[in-house]
Amino acid sequence: MTAHNEPTIHVEHDEAGTNVDHGDHDNAYSGLLVNDANWAFGTDFEDPLAGVDTTVPDGVDAKDLGAYCLMLGDDALVFSQRISEWCSNAPDLEEDIALANIALDLLGQARLLLARAAAADPELVPELFAGSPVPDEDRLAYFRNDLGFRNVRLAEVPNGDFAEAVAKILIYSTWRLSIFERLTGSRDTVLAAIAAKGVKEMSYHRDFAGRWVVTLARGTEESRSRLVAALDGLWPLWSELFETHPVETAVAEAGIGVDPATVADEASVILDQVFAAAGIDRPERGGLAGVGVHGGKGRDGLHTEALSKLLAEMQVVAREHPEGQW
Numbered sequence: 318m319t320a321h322n323e324p325t326i327h328v329e330h331d332e333a334g335t336n337v338d339h340g341d342h343d344n345a346y347s348g349l350l351v352n353d354a355n356w357a358f359g360t361d362f363e364d365p366l367a368g369v370d371t372t373v374p375d376g377v378d379a380k381d382l383g384a385y386c387l388m389l390g391d392d393a394l395v396f397s398q399r400i401s402e403w404c405s406n407a408p409d410l411e412e413d414i415a416l417a418n419i420a421l422d423l424l425g426q427a428r429l430l431l432a433r434a435a436a437a438d439p440e441l442v443p444e445l446f447a448g449s450p451v452p453d454e455d456r457l458a459y460f461r462n463d464l465g466f467r468n469v470r471l472a473e474v475p476n477g478d479f480a481e482a483v484a485k486i487l488i489y490s491t492w493r494l495s496i497f498e499r500l501t502g503s504r505d506t507v508l509a510a511i512a513a514k515g516v517k518e519m520s521y522h523r524d525f526a527g528r529w530v531v532t533l534a535r536g537t538e539e540s541r542s543r544l545v546a547a548l549d550g551l552w553p554l555w556s557e558l559f560e561t562h563p564v565e566t567a568v569a570e571a572g573i574g575v576d577p578a579t580v581a582d583e584a585s586v587i588l589d590q591v592f593a594a595a596g597i598d599r600p601e602r603g604g605l606a607g608v609g610v611h612g613g614k615g616r617d618g619l620h621t622e623a624l625s626k627l628l629a630e631m632q633v634v635a636r637e638h639p640e641g642q643w
Contacts, residue, residue: 383438
């Protein structure tokens with residue numbers, strides 16, 4: 318029976334068989350009563366760039382802009398997936414929530430950047446069956462193999478312990494924040510807006526990781542040794558972050574992107590400040606050699622085996638049910 322003070326939901330059907338809610342009260346479930354099919358695996362179902370002028374600036378090669386946004390989007394997507402693996406596995410609830418929020422920030426960046434890449438160069442988007450419900454940014458995320466990804470290899474490194482997680486976030490966010498601070502002045506207004514939002518997010522990411530690096534370094538002998546080992550293991554990937562790909566050269570010259578080599582000194586100074594506060598030395602290991610032929614690296618679509626395994630897990634459901642809707 319229904320209590321006298323309980324709101325009653327009146328549901329009928331329109332000619333198409335769609336449920337229609339005519340209740341007098343707000344109903345948290347009313348959205349479920351609308352026959353509005355959406356692709357099952359997306360994070361949202363509206364165009365993330367709806368209402369935004371996505372016209373490519375004069376004098377800019379659309380393919381270069383698309384390729385550059387793809388690089389930045391892949392960095393964020395892959396690193397987000399890696400950090401999200403910490404959900405329910407962090408040392409305590411506060412850090413669990415913090416890491417989940419960092420992963421969500423990166424996922425949001427990835428979605429905007431991949432959408433921008435698709436708008437600039439539609440040829441980047443994988444073709445699916447006619448009438449596919451999959452939006453462009455999700456096609457890029459779920460329907461490319463590892464050779465199609467252009468992320469830096471630091472983003473794909475498998476998780477180790479918590480010390481390695483914070484060391485990796487510190488290295489990544491220090492580099493990325495320096496890039497994004499300059500991108501806020503991009504001639505491409507879409508990229509500039511994405512960067513402005515990302516600067517706020519990654520300032521927090523860097524501070525979170527920096528505080529934990531100092532805490533672990535000045536904690537117990539065990540926490541210090543784990544942190545030093547983590548930094549030593551990740552350090553060979555540091556120099557790759559500042560190696561300039563031809564696409565990055567082109568977009569920097571066009572005033573829409575950043576040559577990563579130009580932020581190397583700034584990023585190094587910031588890391589050295591954190592290391593000084595932590596009382597540890599900068600690792601001395603050299604860069605990681607390229608994989609595949611001619612020393613190709615992440616920006617060239619050549620990756621470690623870890624990326625293939627990450628993508629297999631991330632993409633399996635979407636690839637198995639490409640027509641999945643709800």
